[in-house]
Amino acid sequence: xSTVTTTREPLIRISKRGGVLPAWKSWGIRLIGxxxxxxxxxxxxxxxxxxxxxxxxxxxxxxxxxxxxxxxVTIRDSMTMLCIAVGLAPAFKMRFWNIGAEGQILxxxxxxxxxxxxxxxxxxxxxxxxxxxxxxxxxxxWGFLPGFFKAKWNTxxxxxxxxxxxxxxxxxxxxxxxWETPYGSNKVGMINATGHEGWLPNLFSDGFxxxxxxxxxxxxxxxxxxxLYMNKSKHGYEIAVIGDSENTARYAGIxxxxxxVRTIVLxxxxxxxxxxxxxxxxxxxxxxxxxxxxxxxAIIVAxxxxxxxxxxxxxxFLLIILEKGAQAIASQYGLSQEVSEMITGIIxxxxxxxxxxxxxxxxxxxxxxxx
Amino acid sequence: MESVCAIKMENITxxxxxxxxxxxxxxxxxxxxxxxxxxxxxxxxTTLMNMLSGIYFPDEGQIxxxxxxxxIASPKDAFDNGIGMIHQHFxxxxxxxxxxxxVLGLEDEGKLDLKAAxxxxxxxxxxxxxxxxxxxxxxxxxxxxKQTVEIVKVLYRGADILILDEPTAVLTPQxxxxxxxxxxxxxxxxxxxxIITHKLHEVLDxxxxxxILRKGEYIGDVATKDANQQSLTDMMVGRSVSLNIDRPxxxxxxxxxxxxxVTAYDExxxxxxxxxxxxxxxxxxxxxAGVAGSGQKELLESIAGLYPVASGKITYFGPENDKPRELxxxxxxxxxxxxxxxxxxxxxxxxxxxxxxMGMTGNMMLRSWRKGKGLFVNRKEPxxxxxxxxxxxxVVTPSTNFPVRRMxxxxxxxxxxxxxxxxxxxxxxxxYAVRGLDINTSYTIYNLLTEQKMKGVAVVYVGEDLDVLxxxxxxxxxxxxxQVSGVVDARAITKEEVGLLMTQHRxxxxxx
Numbered sequence: 001x002s003t004v005t006t007t008r009e010p011l012i013r014i015s016k017r018g019g020v021l022p023a024w025k026s027w028g029i030r031l032i033g034x035x036x037x038x039x040x041x042x043x044x045x046x047x048x049x050x051x052x053x054x055x056x057x058x059x060x061x062x063x064x065x066x067x068x069x070x071x072x073v074t075i076r077d078s079m080t081m082l083c084i085a086v087g088l089a090p091a092f093k094m095r096f097w098n099i100g101a102e103g104q105i106l107x108x109x110x111x112x113x114x115x116x117x118x119x120x121x122x123x124x125x126x127x128x129x130x131x132x133x134x135x136x137x138x139x140x141x142w143g144f145l146p147g148f149f150k151a152k153w154n155t156x157x158x159x160x161x162x163x164x165x166x167x168x169x170x171x172x173x174x175x176x177x178x179w180e181t182p183y184g185s186n187k188v189g190m191i192n193a194t195g196h197e198g199w200l201p202n203l204f205s206d207g208f209x210x211x212x213x214x215x216x217x218x219x220x221x222x223x224x225x226x227x228l229y230m231n232k233s234k235h236g237y238e239i240a241v242i243g244d245s246e247n248t249a250r251y252a253g254i255x256x257x258x259x260x261v262r263t264i265v266l267x268x269x270x271x272x273x274x275x276x277x278x279x280x281x282x283x284x285x286x287x288x289x290x291x292x293x294x295x296x297x298a299i300i301v302a303x304x305x306x307x308x309x310x311x312x313x314x315x316x317f318l319l320i321i322l323e324k325g326a327q328a329i330a331s332q333y334g335l336s337q338e339v340s341e342m343i344t345g346i347i348x349x350x351x352x353x354x355x356x357x358x359x360x361x362x363x364x365x366x367x368x369x370x371x
Numbered sequence: 372m373e374s375v376c377a378i379k380m381e382n383i384t385x386x387x388x389x390x391x392x393x394x395x396x397x398x399x400x401x402x403x404x405x406x407x408x409x410x411x412x413x414x415x416x417t418t419l420m421n422m423l424s425g426i427y428f429p430d431e432g433q434i435x436x437x438x439x440x441x442x443i444a445s446p447k448d449a450f451d452n453g454i455g456m457i458h459q460h461f462x463x464x465x466x467x468x469x470x471x472x473x474v475l476g477l478e479d480e481g482k483l484d485l486k487a488a489x490x491x492x493x494x495x496x497x498x499x500x501x502x503x504x505x506x507x508x509x510x511x512x513x514x515x516x517k518q519t520v521e522i523v524k525v526l527y528r529g530a531d532i533l534i535l536d537e538p539t540a541v542l543t544p545q546x547x548x549x550x551x552x553x554x555x556x557x558x559x560x561x562x563x564x565x566i567i568t569h570k571l572h573e574v575l576d577x578x579x580x581x582x583i584l585r586k587g588e589y590i591g592d593v594a595t596k597d598a599n600q601q602s603l604t605d606m607m608v609g610r611s612v613s614l615n616i617d618r619p620x621x622x623x624x625x626x627x628x629x630x631x632x633v634t635a636y637d638e639x640x641x642x643x644x645x646x647x648x649x650x651x652x653x654x655x656x657x658x659x660a661g662v663a664g665s666g667q668k669e670l671l672e673s674i675a676g677l678y679p680v681a682s683g684k685i686t687y688f689g690p691e692n693d694k695p696r697e698l699x700x701x702x703x704x705x706x707x708x709x710x711x712x713x714x715x716x717x718x719x720x721x722x723x724x725x726x727x728x729m730g731m732t733g734n735m736m737l738r739s740w741r742k743g744k745g746l747f748v749n750r751k752e753p754x755x756x757x758x759x760x761x762x763x764x765x766v767v768t769p770s771t772n773f774p775v776r777r778m779x780x781x782x783x784x785x786x787x788x789x790x791x792x793x794x795x796x797x798x799x800x801x802x803y804a805v806r807g808l809d810i811n812t813s814y815t816i817y818n819l820l821t822e823q824k825m826k827g828v829a830v831v832y833v834g835e836d837l838d839v840l841x842x843x844x845x846x847x848x849x850x851x852x853x854q855v856s857g858v859v860d861a862r863a864i865t866k867e868e869v870g871l872l873m874t875q876h877r878x879x880x881x882x883x
Contacts (some may be wrong), residue, residue, distance in 0.1 A: 013428065015387065233746045237736060240729070247723040250677055251715070252737040253704035 013363045026358045033354030037347045044346070049333065056329055063328020064321040074317075074324055076212040079219040080277050082316040084298035086219075086226045087139075087270030089307040090263050092299070093230070094243045096150070098264060100161025101271045101295030103168030104142045106288075108135035108275025110168075110175050113286040116191045116198035116279075117179060127198050132276055139272015140265045142168065147264030151257035157264075165295075172288050179286075188285045200281040215281040222270060227309040239263055271295070304351065322347060375438040377402045377532050377563035378423065378454075383432035385418055392418040396432070396589045398582055400532065405554060405564045407574040407595070410584035411607055411809035413779050416567050419584070420534050424456035425449040436532070455525025456534040461517050463509045470505040473524045495526050499556045502549075514663065515546040522553070533557065534565045539573055540835060541663045544870035551577045569810075570836065571600045583607055608810055616817050616842045619825060626688055627653040627798060627829035628674065633683030633699075635669055643669040645853040647683070651798070651829045653690065656820060658844030658861060659833040662873055666853040667833045668718055671800050675715045676703045677723075687711055690797055690827060707741075714796035716788055716804050718833075720780075724787045727776030731757035731768065731786055734775055738794055760789035764815070781808045792819055799823050800831040805839075817843055837866045849873055 021029075042053030065071045084101050091098035111134040119127055146160035181189045192198060203213025230236040238259045242249040249256050278290055301319060305311035326340030378400040385393040393415045400406050410416045421427045423434065425446040433440055436452045443449050449456070463472050470489045492505040503512070503519050512520070518538060525533060535554075539547045554564055554577055568574060574581055575595060582592040583606045590606055605611050628651040635644040644666050651657050659667055672678035674685055676698065685698040689711070696709055706713060717723040725734050735753035743749050757771040764785040768778055775783055788804055801820070805813040820843070824830045834840045840847060841861055849857040849872040857872040 232748065234740055234748050235746070237733075237740050237748050240733075241726050241737065244726045244728050245722055247677075247719070248726055248737070251675070251703065251717065251723050253702070253707055253741065255702070255704060 011364070014360050015363055021358060029357050030351065030354045033350045033357070034347070037350030040350070041343050041346050044342070048339070049335065051333060056333075059329045059332055060322070060325025063326075063332075064324035070324070072212055074320055076215055076282055077324075078313075078316045078320040079212070079215045080274055080282065081294055081298055081301060081320055082312055083219045083222060083274040083277055084271055084294055085301035085305070085312045085316060086223050086309050087267050087274060088298055089226065089267075089302045089305075089309065089312070090230060090236075090239055091143075091267040092302055093307045094239045094260070094263050096147070096260060096264055096267075097158040098143070098146075098161050098267055099158060099296065099299065100142065100146065100164045100268075101274075101298060102291040102293070103161070103165035103295075104139040104268045104271035105275040105278065105291040105295055106165075106168040106172050107138040107142050108272030109279045109286050109290045110172060110275075111135045111138040111272070112198075112276045112279040113175070113179070113188065113191060120192055120195065120197035124197070124201070128200070128280070131198060131280055132273065135272045135276035136269040137272070139275065140269040142272065143264040143266075143268020144261065147261040150264075151260045169288055172286065172290070176287060188287065190284050191279075191286075192284070198280055199284055200277075212281060215277055218273075218281075219277065222273065223309045223313065226270070230307070230309065235259070235262070300348070304348075319344075375402065376400060376435070377437060378565075379435040379438075380419070380423075381433045381435065383419065383422065383429045383434070385415075385422060385427060385429050391587050393422075393429075394587045396584070396587075398589065400563050400565055401580075402437075402563055403558060403561050404579045405558055405566065405577055406592075407578035407581045408565055408567045408584065409569065409571075409574055409581050409603060409607055411569065412781050413586075413809070414584040414607075415587040416584055417536060420456060420536060420565065420567060423449065423454055423532075423534060450528055450530070453529060453531045454534070455528060455530030455532070457518070457521045457525065457536065457538060459536045459538075459540065461521055463517060463520060465510040466508060468506050468508055469503055469512075469520045469523070472509060472520060473505075473527050477528070492523060492527065495523055499526075499553055499560070501553065514541045515543075515549070518542070518550070519553075526557075531561070532563045532565075534567070536567045537569075538566065539568060539570060543662055543873045544837065544866055545874065547573065570838075571603055572838070574598075574603065575600070585609055604810060612810060612814070614814075616814070616839070617821060618843065618845075619821065621652075621655045621824065621845050623827060624652045624654045626650050627690075628698075629684075629686045629688070630674070631684040631686070633670075633673060633685060634681045635673055635678055636681055637669070643853050644673065644680075647850075647853070647855050649848050649855055649858050651831060652846075653797070653829045654824060654827050655845045656824050656830040656832055656843055658840040658847040659831065659850060660837065660840050660847055660869055660873060661850035663835070665850040665873075667802060667850060669853070670850070671715065671717070671802055671831070671833065674698065674798075674800065675713060676701050676706050687798075704741075711798075712794055712796045714791035714794045714799045716791050716801040718802040720783050720787050721776055725775050725783065728774050730770065730772035730774060731761060731766070732771045734786060735760075735790055738790060756790070756793055760786060760793070764789050764812070780806075781812065784808055785812065788816055788819070792823065796823075796828060798829045798831070800833075802833040803835060804832065806835070837869055841866060841869070 038057065045051055045053040045056050063070065064074045084105065088098055088101055112131050115127065115131045115134060119130060122130070142164055146157050146164060149155040149160060150157045176186065176188055179188045180186055200214040202211045203217065204211045230239065238249065238254045241252060241254060242256055242259055246256055275290070279286055283290065297319060301312055301315045304315045322344045326337065326344055329335060330337050330340050376399045380396060380398040383393055383396045384391070396419060398419065408416050408420070418427060422429050423443065425443045425448050428444055434443060435441065436454070441452055443452065464475065467475070470485060470492050473492055474483070474488045489505045495501070496503060501519050501523060503516050503523070509517060509520065538550060542550060558564060566578065575598065578595050580592055580594055581598060581603060583590040585607060601614065604614060630650070631648050633644055633647045634642065637643050647670065659670070661667055669678050673680050680699045683699065687696045687698055698706060701709070721727045726737065732750060732754045735756045736748060736750070739753055740748050754771065760766060761768065761771060766782050766785050768782060775786055784806065788801070791799065805816050808816065820830050820832060832844055844861040847859050847861045847864070847869065848855055849859070849869060851873055
């Protein structure tokens with residue numbers, strides 16, 4: 001028999017929120033989460049290095065947006081990130097774990113670089129169109145293979161796409177060796193550095209040497225297209241149903257295997273296009289670090305935004321600003337890159353954690369629940 | 372001396388967000404009685420019992436066990452207080468024996484002595500007349516035996532208050548009788564029992580007293596001897612309800628689907644359908660009876676093109692007397708493209724019939740998304756349909772975009788059934804169409820099905836409540852272990868006869 005004889009409520013209980021929170025409340029919770037993360041980071045900064053955290057935050061902002069050049073670089077990198085995230089979203093929404101964006105970016109980049117090298121005599125407009133087409137195609141092929149194998153033999157797409165990354169990486173090494181200039185440097189260097197053939201042209205006035213305006217236009221166009229595709233099209237509806245339950249999809253007459261292949265081809269193609277953006281629109285060269293882990297970071301962006309293409313814009317910027325800012329504080333205060341990555345980690349942790357409080361609430365002992 | 376109650380719940384309130392699941396409930400379980408807890412789905416029965424078994428913690432109120440105030444904050448607290456709950460879904464390890472499952476999780480001092488445990492299990496079984504072998508593996512057991520293991524498990528732990536959550540849902544009438552005999556034996560031994568059920572005749576059969584909940588509130592209690600089906604229903608629903616199902620004589624009956632020698636295997640190669648043959652007629656309600664898991668799910672999914680058929684034929688005869696079409700080998704999209712409008716309410720609502728993360732509108736689109744030319748989906752018509760069902764079937768939801776997975780089970784079912792009937796189908800298949808619905812809505816659904824039948828639709832009704840099957844259907848197909856053990860006229864057979872067929876294999880029949 002029990003030794004407990006009086007009612008004792010547990011100290012803290014977790015209970016689910018009834019109904020849906022109004023938008024201002026849920027975004028309020030997320031903002032509080034962000035604010036708290038800055039406070040915790042601040043305490044950590046003081047404890048570890050004894051610098052005024054506000055100064056550090058200032059440096060982050062300054063590092064990312066301090067000058068017009070920095071701002072443009074931040075915008076440029078955010079757009080590349082956004083492009084990858086928008087490409088990954090349909091696959092992940094369908095619960096197809098495409099962790100092969102790295103490879104898809106690289107093959108898109110290789111295809112772009114090849115066009116720049118071998119077709120530079122073509123007129124600029126035609127050349128750019130061809131470059132876009134082949135980068136899309138290259139990424140699509142890289143997506144098709146794991147998609148086809150999954151549909152046909154139910155292979156594990158996570159392992160498959162991961163291994164495709166290594167193939168793409170080796171392929172990149174091969175082409176870097178083939179195209180290296182100067183000979184023996186093991187680097188491709190700026191492709192068409194003098195004539196700028198196959199470089200995305202300036203859209204606005206030439207602020208420094210590039211303004212990356214076309215990057216923004218292309219990526220936002222893709223984002224808008226994917227927003228409509230995911231939310232308004234029949235294909236988008238199929239993706240949403242499959243992601244929720246494959247059985248329901250079959251019940252509704254959706255041909256699941258066909259949708260898998262189609263969606264992963266699209267996903268790969270857009271990641272391939274990101275390779276084009278990275279090569280033609282930003283670095284103008286190709287190397288094994290052209291993808292540089294962005295294929296993985298973009299997964300975080302896609303999930304944080306819950307696959308909403310428009311919300312991904314915000315998270316792309318947030319992550320890139322944090323990244324640029326982290327580099328700035330690392331160099332300014334002589335810190336290692338790891339300290340700044342800790343800060344990024346803490347902020348992400350709080351953002352993810354706030355989702356919990358959007359769905360659940362804590363109740364404390366003794367507090368009467370109000371209706 | 373005033374008798375002390377085994378359990379006394381005083382002023383218990385439990386909220387989930389803004390929903391009040393239990394509101395100021397006072398419930399008493401007297402020593403040595405069987406109490407039925409009766410209420411429609413969503414009336415808060417399970418929530419209330421989960422507070423006794425330590426799964427939820429009440430927001431307000433006090434629980435007394437044998438007169439002493441207690442705190443039950445975890446299932447362990449419940450056990451310490453001698454309360455054991457037998458859940459609807461068994462929590463057993465398949466590859467373990469009965470004894471191993473029973474001692475699992477017990478923290479006894481010293482070495483685990485399985486032999487002694489097995490002996491103790493045997494003693495308990497002998498005492499109450501349980502029919503299980505302590506050393507048998509769970510996967511070798513029937514559903515009713517598994518349930519028995521669950522009961523022995525709580526008795527082994529010394530429970531003297533037992534709560535059974537809808538224990539008869541998975542049993543045949545004969546097994547139910549056996550369970551009730553056991554419950555009476557336990558009562559004779561001084562145990563106190565609560566049984567949750569919504570089958571009225573069972574309430575009248577087994578309990579001493581009935582407590583009724585409605586919409587989270589305690590309505591009252593009556594001695595069983597003073598109650599009858601009608602009076603209990605009225606208390607449960609809050610107004611007078613007619614309990615008769617109108618069953619008009621079928622007109623213009625003709626074969627719609629002819630199923631011949633269908634055999635199907637699951638992914639593991641286990642035979643799920645074994646040489647099944649029968650005819651589904653247009654203008655008739657065909658009932659399919661059987662113990663849960665006898666092949667009902669596989670049968671309906673085979674017809675719908677969702678389950679691979681190994682051999683046999685399923686032939687469709689359209690309403691326009693056009694040429695018969697073979698359905699085996701067609702997927703749902705091909706069936707649709709052949710102009711066959713087949714509605715299907717699957718058993719697994721959120722896992723097959725609906726998309727949990729979407730609202731009503733998104734779920735209406737499951738049937739219409741392919742319609743219309745162009746790349747974009749039409750949301751307007753589904754939206755209208757959603758609004759119509761929302762109103763007509765009184766679905767409780769804040770909006771047509773509120774995710775259906777967050778609705779209550781009954782409302783989810785309304786959305787699904789409403790959509791399927793709105794298809795204007797030529798075949799309407801339903802698996803447990805009223806599971807989770809309150810009595811009133813259940814009768815609405817029965818009437819809707821009958822209405823479809825009179826329109827010349829071939830209606831298939833897979834059910835678990837034999838009384839309803841016998842009242843609603845024109846013919847019954849009885850499944851047992853994947854075989855058809857009988858095709859009978861529902862107007863000319865008794866419940867007991869159906870119960871026998873449910874456990875009797877055709878092969879044995881043939882041997883007679």
